[in-house]
Structures are given as structure tokens and as C-alpha cells.
Amino acid sequence: MSGETEYAYVVEGKMALPYQYFAGAVGSKFLIALRDEKRILGVRCPKCETTFVPPRQTCERCFSDLTSHWVDVGSSGEITGYTVINYKEPYQPKEPPYVLALIKLDGADTPFAHILNCADGAQPAIGMRVRAVFSKEPKDNILAISHFELEP
Numbered sequence: 757m758s759g760e761t762e763y764a765y766v767v768e769g770k771m772a773l774p775y776q777y778f779a780g781a782v783g784s785k786f787l788i789a790l791r792d793e794k795r796i797l798g799v800r801c802p803k804c805e806t807t808f809v810p811p812r813q814t815c816e817r818c819f820s821d822l823t824s825h826w827v828d829v830g831s832s833g834e835i836t837g838y839t840v841i842n843y844k845e846p847y848q849p850k851e852p853p854y855v856l857a858l859i860k861l862d863g864a865d866t867p868f869a870h871i872l873n874c875a876d877g878a879q880p881a882i883g884m885r886v887r888a889v890f891s892k893e894p895k896d897n898i899l900a901i902s903h904f905e906l907e908p
């Protein structure tokens with residue numbers, strides 16, 4: 757190998773690919789209730805009593821099977837964290853800048869991330885009350901909830 761140059765050439769890049777995601781039985785039931793009934797469903801663990809939104813098949817705390825323990829949760833809740841998205845990437849749900857918030861719905865123990873629209877320059881803060889605004893057209897994904905807004 758003497759005299760030869762070894763190359764270890766790494767090209768940095770990003771790809772944005774269309775894809776299909778199999779939501780599974782639990783995720784499908786959650787998304788169909790959102791789309792068709794504007795209901796937000798969670799699952800409540802019969803053993804440790806944790807309510808998960810979005811629902812999951814197995815309790816992450818005690819490993820119980822959760823697939824038949826559905827509960828309705830509220831469409832309002834509170835902000836447990838947030839960030840402002842300032843960069844633009846393909847397939848973002850909206851044009852930046854926008855607020856992505858962690859929202860713990862009433863009746864749920866776990867937060868999930870969604871878009872938070874703050875009207876008239878209002879600033880989000882942890883603990884603020886928010887409510888879901890459902891999409892006017894049926895959507896087969898989490899954007900069946902168009903966004904959350906601050907409660908007046």
C-alpha cells in the first residue's frame with residue numbers, strides 16, 4: 757500500500773423522502789377517532805393508572821398490555837414545554853417560524869407535540885391553557901388536529 761493514497765471521503769447530505777407509515781392497530785384507532793369523530797383517545801394502564809396520549813400498545817412503565825383500555829381525554833390541556841421552529845425543512849407542517857409545544861391534555865399523563873398558534877404576538881409559557889382546533893377537512897394523520905391555540 758505504500759505510495760498509494762487512501763481515501764476516506766464522506767459526503768454530508770440530507771434526504772427528504774416520501775414514505776408510508778403503518779400506524780398499527782392502536783395508532784389507527786386513535787387517528788380514525790380524530791378524523792371521523794374529532795375525539796382524542798388515550799389508553800389508561802389498568803395496573804399503574806397512567807394515561808397515555810397518544811395511545812401506545814404497551815405501558816412504558818409497567819409493561820402492561822394497553823390495547824383494550826381506551827379512554828376519552830379532553831381536547832384542552834396545558835403547555836409543558838415549547839420551542840420556536842425557525843428553520844425551513846421539506847415536509848414541515850407549516851412555514852416557519854412557528855411554535856411546537858408539548859401539550860398534556862386534561863385526563864392524560866403524558867404530553868405530545870403539536871403546533872401552537874399564538875394570535876396577536878401572544879407568547880407561550882409553560883402552564884398556559886390551550887385547546888385543540890380540528891382541521892376542517894378530514895385528515896388521516898395527527899393534522900386532523902390542525903393546531904392548538906391559547907385559551908382566552
Ligand SMILES: [Zn+2]
Nearest residue numbers: 801804815818
Ligand atoms: Zn402501567
